[in-house]
Amino acid sequence: MIMPGSAGETAGLLRRISRTPLSVMEVCGTHTVSIFRSGIRSLLPPTIRLVSGPGCPVCVTDQGEIDAAISLLEKGAIVVSYGDMFRVPCARGSLSSKRAEGYDSRIASGAMDALTVALENPEKEVVFLGVGFETTSPATAVLVEETAKRKVSNLSVLSFHKMTPPAVKLLAQDPELGLGGFLLPGHVSVILGHDPFAFLPRQFGLPAVIAGFEPDQILFGLAEIVRQHESGVSALRSVYSRAVRPEGNQKAKAALERVFEVRDATWRGLGVIPASGLTLGKKFRAFDAEVRFDITLSPGTPPPGCRCGEVLTGRITPPECPLFRTKCTPASPVGPCMVSSEGTCGAYFRFFKGDRS
Amino acid sequence: MTNDPITLGHGSGGRQSAELVSFLLESFRKRGIGPEMEDAAVIPGGYAFTVDGFTVSPRKFPGGDIGHLCVCGCANDLAVRGASPDFLGISLVIEEGFPKDEAAGYMESAAKTCGEIGMSLAAGDTKVVPVGGVEGLIMTGCAVGRIQTPSVLSSSNLQEGDSIIVTTSIGRHGAAIAASRFNLSVDGLESDCAPLWPALQPILAEKGLRCMRDCTRGGLGTVLCEWAEASGLHISLEEDAIPLNLQVRSLCDVLGFDPMYMACEGCAAIAVAPGCAEDIVRKLRESPLCTEATVIGRVLAGEPSGMVSLRTSIGGERLVDMPFGELLPRIC
Amino acid sequence: MCLAVPHTIHEILDENRALAVAGAVRTEIRTDLIDTPATGDTVLVHAGFAIEKLSLSDAEELIQLWDELRSLAGDDHAG
Numbered sequence: 001m002i003m004p005g006s007a008g009e010t011a012g013l014l015r016r017i018s019r020t021p022l023s024v025m026e027v028c029g030t031h032t033v034s035i036f037r038s039g040i041r042s043l044l045p046p047t048i049r050l051v052s053g054p055g056c057p058v059c060v061t062d063q064g065e066i067d068a069a070i071s072l073l074e075k076g077a078i079v080v081s082y083g084d085m086f087r088v089p090c091a092r093g094s095l096s097s098k099r100a101e102g103y104d105s106r107i108a109s110g111a112m113d114a115l116t117v118a119l120e121n122p123e124k125e126v127v128f129l130g131v132g133f134e135t136t137s138p139a140t141a142v143l144v145e146e147t148a149k150r151k152v153s154n155l156s157v158l159s160f161h162k163m164t165p166p167a168v169k170l171l172a173q174d175p176e177l178g179l180g181g182f183l184l185p186g187h188v189s190v191i192l193g194h195d196p197f198a199f200l201p202r203q204f205g206l207p208a209v210i211a212g213f214e215p216d217q218i219l220f221g222l223a224e225i226v227r228q229h230e231s232g233v234s235a236l237r238s239v240y241s242r243a244v245r246p247e248g249n250q251k252a253k254a255a256l257e258r259v260f261e262v263r264d265a266t267w268r269g270l271g272v273i274p275a276s277g278l279t280l281g282k283k284f285r286a287f288d289a290e291v292r293f294d295i296t297l298s299p300g301t302p303p304p305g306c307r308c309g310e311v312l313t314g315r316i317t318p319p320e321c322p323l324f325r326t327k328c329t330p331a332s333p334v335g336p337c338m339v340s341s342e343g344t345c346g347a348y349f350r351f352f353k354g355d356r357s
Numbered sequence: 358m359t360n361d362p363i364t365l366g367h368g369s370g371g372r373q374s375a376e377l378v379s380f381l382l383e384s385f386r387k388r389g390i391g392p393e394m395e396d397a398a399v400i401p402g403g404y405a406f407t408v409d410g411f412t413v414s415p416r417k418f419p420g421g422d423i424g425h426l427c428v429c430g431c432a433n434d435l436a437v438r439g440a441s442p443d444f445l446g447i448s449l450v451i452e453e454g455f456p457k458d459e460a461a462g463y464m465e466s467a468a469k470t471c472g473e474i475g476m477s478l479a480a481g482d483t484k485v486v487p488v489g490g491v492e493g494l495i496m497t498g499c500a501v502g503r504i505q506t507p508s509v510l511s512s513s514n515l516q517e518g519d520s521i522i523v524t525t526s527i528g529r530h531g532a533a534i535a536a537s538r539f540n541l542s543v544d545g546l547e548s549d550c551a552p553l554w555p556a557l558q559p560i561l562a563e564k565g566l567r568c569m570r571d572c573t574r575g576g577l578g579t580v581l582c583e584w585a586e587a588s589g590l591h592i593s594l595e596e597d598a599i600p601l602n603l604q605v606r607s608l609c610d611v612l613g614f615d616p617m618y619m620a621c622e623g624c625a626a627i628a629v630a631p632g633c634a635e636d637i638v639r640k641l642r643e644s645p646l647c648t649e650a651t652v653i654g655r656v657l658a659g660e661p662s663g664m665v666s667l668r669t670s671i672g673g674e675r676l677v678d679m680p681f682g683e684l685l686p687r688i689c
Numbered sequence: 690m691c692l693a694v695p696h697t698i699h700e701i702l703d704e705n706r707a708l709a710v711a712g713a714v715r716t717e718i719r720t721d722l723i724d725t726p727a728t729g730d731t732v733l734v735h736a737g738f739a740i741e742k743l744s745l746s747d748a749e750e751l752i753q754l755w756d757e758l759r760s761l762a763g764d765d766h767a768g
Contacts, residue, residue: 005755007671016762029689030691039673057689082736083613083685087366096682100364109539109612109686110737112719132736135691136688139736142721187691190733190741213691215671224754227761241748243733243741252722252740330681331372342689350678542715607712610694688692688736 010219011043018226023049023178025314027168028185029056029342030213036351038215040222048226051177051314052347054167055185057132058340059312060267063090063300065160070095072127072158072293073103080114081129082136083107088339090300095129111139115147118155127289130159135187137161137278138252141259144284158289159279162265164188165196166276172204177314181207181225186217186240193248194236201234210238259284266299268336269309308335311344318345325349366682370575371618373682375583394587396434396571397500399509405440407431408499416463416493418533420548421622423496424466429552429622430573431500432474436554437569437625439506439561445471446480446499452491460494467496474552476500506561514567515588519656520634522627524556524647525549526600527577528619531684532608535619539612539686546604551623556644563640565633572624575680578617580626581654581665582679592665594654594677613687618680628656693735695743698728709734 005013026032032052035041041050054060067090073079079095086096086107095105104124108114114128130140140157147155164185171177184197189210200208207228211221220239228234238244256278265277280288289295302308306328307321318324318337324345328334337345367377385391392398397407409430416423432442447467451460471478480499529549536543553571560566570580577599585592601616609616623646629637634652641650665677696709696718707726709718711734719738720726732739 010758011671013758013762013764017758028691036675037669038671039667039669039675040671042674043672082688084687084689086685087682096364096366097362100362107685109688110719112737132688133691135693135735135740138722138740139719139738142719142738185691187693187733187735187740190693215669215673219671220751220754223758227758230761237754239751239754241750242744245741249722249741251724255722331376340689342687351675536714544713544715546713604713607714611711611714611716613692 007216007219010216010223014219014223014226015045017223017230018045018047019230021047021049022180022226022229023051024181024183024222024225025051025053025171025179026183027053027055027164028188029059029340031183031185031218032056032344032347033342034213034215035218036347040215040218041352048222051179052311052344053171053314054267054270054312055133055164056340056342056344057136057162058084058088059308059336059343060162060269061085061088061131061160061336062266062268064266064298066090066094067092067300068295068297069127069129069158070098071295072289073098073105075293077125077127078104078106078117078121079127079129080106080108080117082131083109084340085129085131088336089333111143114143114155115152118152122154124154126155128155128157130157130161132161133164133185133188134191137260138191138255141255144259144280144287145255147287148284156287156289156292157280159260161260161278162267163262163276163278166273167267167270168197169199170270170273171313172200172206174313179206179314180229182209183218183221183225184208184210186210186212186244189238189240189244189248191249191252193244194238194246198236201236205234207234208236210240210244212240212243268300269302269312303334306335308337311337318348321345369680369683370573370620371579371680371682374575375679395438395511397438397440399438399504403504404501405435405438405504406501407434408497409434410495410497412495413534414492415537418537418548419546420533421550422463422466423494424463425470426550426622427496427498428467428470428476429550431498432476432552432554433571433623433625435500435502436552436557437510437571438504439510440502440504441558442474442476442500442552442554443502444479444500445476447478448482448497449494450484450486450491451494453485453488455494463494463496470552474554505558506566510566510568512568512584512587515584515590515628515656516567516630517590517656517658518631519567519628520631520652521581521592521594521654521656522629522634522638522641522650523577523600523653524553524625524627524641524650525623526602526605526649527572527621527624528601528605528609528616530622531576531619532605535612535614535684536608541608541611543604543608546608549621549623551646553623553625553646556641556646557625559640559643560637563629563633563637565630566637567628567630569625569627572621572626574620576616576618576620577624577626578615578665578677579679582677584628585665586663589663591657591659591662592654593657594665594667596667596669598651598653600649600651614684615680617677618684691735693733693740695731696734696739698726698730698732700728701726707739709739
């Protein structure tokens with residue numbers, strides 16, 4: 001019985017079967033980091049160009065959205081957010097720098113932490129910053145439903161959740177990018193299942209493979225993309241069957257349906273993508289921070305010279321941005337790609353040998 | 358650096374801390390009276406000298422408390438420069454309202470640890486500040502000890518071909534603190550906080566001993582990056598060789614942390630000449646604190662110079678940079 | 690966007706909560722998003738929620754994919 005092999009074996013196979021140049025987009029920021037951390041790049045043949053996509057929810061959170069969160073801090077609310085968002089800057093600072101100024105921003109490791117904070121601080125308004133894609137939005141949905149059920153009136157949710165397939169579609173249809181395949185996010189697919197990405201082979205003739213985050217998973221996924229490319233076929237396959245069911249997680253999807261409505265969203269660096277964002281539905285208006293605090297979101301303007309948009313869409317690599325490592329470093333990030341630990345520029349800066357000179 | 362406020366990130370060890378320190382030391386450096394950038398300074402007369410502030414929260418953690426930490430932190434700074442932990446000075450800054458017995462308890466811990474390693478308290482100072490002046494209590498330790506090595510241990514001794522040894526599994530102190538801070542229950546997780554002098558003293562006479570560092574804030578990764586930067590050499594590590602216990606590994610998995618950057622308080626990095634590593638590792642392992650001592654990498658010449666690289670478990674290669682800012686739990 | 694860690698369920702606390710273990714870390718997780726959580730189940734946990742039960746072995750499908758890869762690389766099939 002031949003079992004799927006180890007990372008090393010898979011890398012070897014991949015190098016043997018890859019003959020023609022191929023650009024593969026790995027959509028998910030967690031894939032970006034895992035690829036760098038495990039040194040996969042150093043094992044790939046020169047025929048393969050790995051392009052990092054906009055699947056870093058922190059990176060694509062528009063400055064206007066962070067600005068809105070900061071304005072709530074300044075109104076005296078406690079803002080609870082996942083750690084990933086803490087250092088992302090907008091013109092007025094970040095949740096981290098505002099904490100240094102004495103405002104009350106706090107870190108959650110789980111969505112329900114916000115409810116705990118609200119119950120412990122009944123005299124204050126508490127706002128949960130919902131950021132993330134489909135892996136994360138169901139947790140926010142449960143938080144909203146429980147908050148409503150228990151009538152915790154001092155808690156509200158600021159939802160900047162976004163949807164992955166619309167962004168992937170935008171990139172798939174861009175002829176300039178010349179993408180030949182997609183490595184799809186394993187945990188988003190746990191929720192969504194196979195169907196939402198089936199347009200990649202069906203409509204665009206592009207190989208698309210769902211993979212988990214361990215190096216052997218990523219290499220197996222990449223190898224399958226290369227196999228399809230070299231064989232002139234395209235299909236949606238999954239190498240993460242231990243976690244991803246083809247129909248996805250129905251309970252999670254149902255929670256999303258009950259709680260959220262789809263709206264247009266501004267993706268930092270990509271502009272407005274129609275029907276790509278989630279906002280609280282009418283039934284939960286009372287717990288929507290945008291309603292409660294009368295917030296109007298205005299898209300932020302990128303800082304001068306910032307080319308995060310081109311990095312996020314894989315048009316340029318970080319070293320091709322003139323600000324990379326000069327004005328834009330983890331110490332003083334200009335754009336979100338450098339701030340987030342899984343932003344492409346942050347990852348390149350920390351892990352990549354190739355461009356250090 | 359502009360007039361931005363100093364943040365907690367500046368205190369976390371790693372690149373931001375290095376920049377803050379550099380900024381604050383400008384006044385001394387430009388007058389030519391700035392410090393060596395080692396864990397303890399070598400001062401005339403054959404002594405090593407160090408100062409270290411302790412603000413750990415929670416003040417009591419699995420494996421120790423702030424008093425024990427104060428003594429270990431200072432004594433280990435001396436030990437890695439080959440100096441015995443002879444004399445300690447303690448400054449206490451206490452917030453009004455702090456329970457007297459709790460403060461005495463930390464001094465008891467400190468005294469007990471001093472007794473175990475032959476260190477005496479030679480000087481002390483106590484200040485009380487109004488509520489809000491500090492959070493509870495902070496302890497600063499200042500220590501001096503006689504250097505026992507035939508020559509000065511310093512990063513300037515590093516050479517191509519040297520082996521890098523780590524004395525124990527990494528990241529235990531940082532993991533213990535993080536578990537407490539982010540409310541995680543981790544079976545068997547304890548800080549590694551311990552005085553290293555008894556374990557390091559037996560190797561001080563070894564010919565091939567180049568230099569040592571106490572891995573504290575910023576973890577093993579920071580120390581090795583500092584060595585690489587200071588020497589301009591390339592340090593190459595084997596991921597699979599780095600000792601890491603289940604407790605730290607699982608905490609890091611759950612919170613999204615990198616164990617290379619988790620603080621240690623009883624772990625030293627040691628650089629030794631080629632051919633000497635085996636003997637030194639064997640001697641280290643005789644101490645109960647260093648049973649997992651092992652070679653984790655080598656010093657090389659060539660590119661990438663001034664940097665640390667890691668050969669990963671799957672046979673790939675990537676850089677290890679200094680961590681940036683506070684380690685914060687991730688969901689992405 | 691996807692940091693999720695396998696945990697084993699040690700105890701069901703109520704209809705929405707369970708005690709789970711990942712390595713040496715014990716934590717309380719929410720089980721609202723999965724069906725019939727049971728002691729002994731291995732689940733993927735993200736942001737404090739179990740988002741799926743993990744099956745322990747790779748499916749036939751993966752073995753077949755691996756086969757196809759090897760065949761393209763020109764490897765011989767073995768028993």
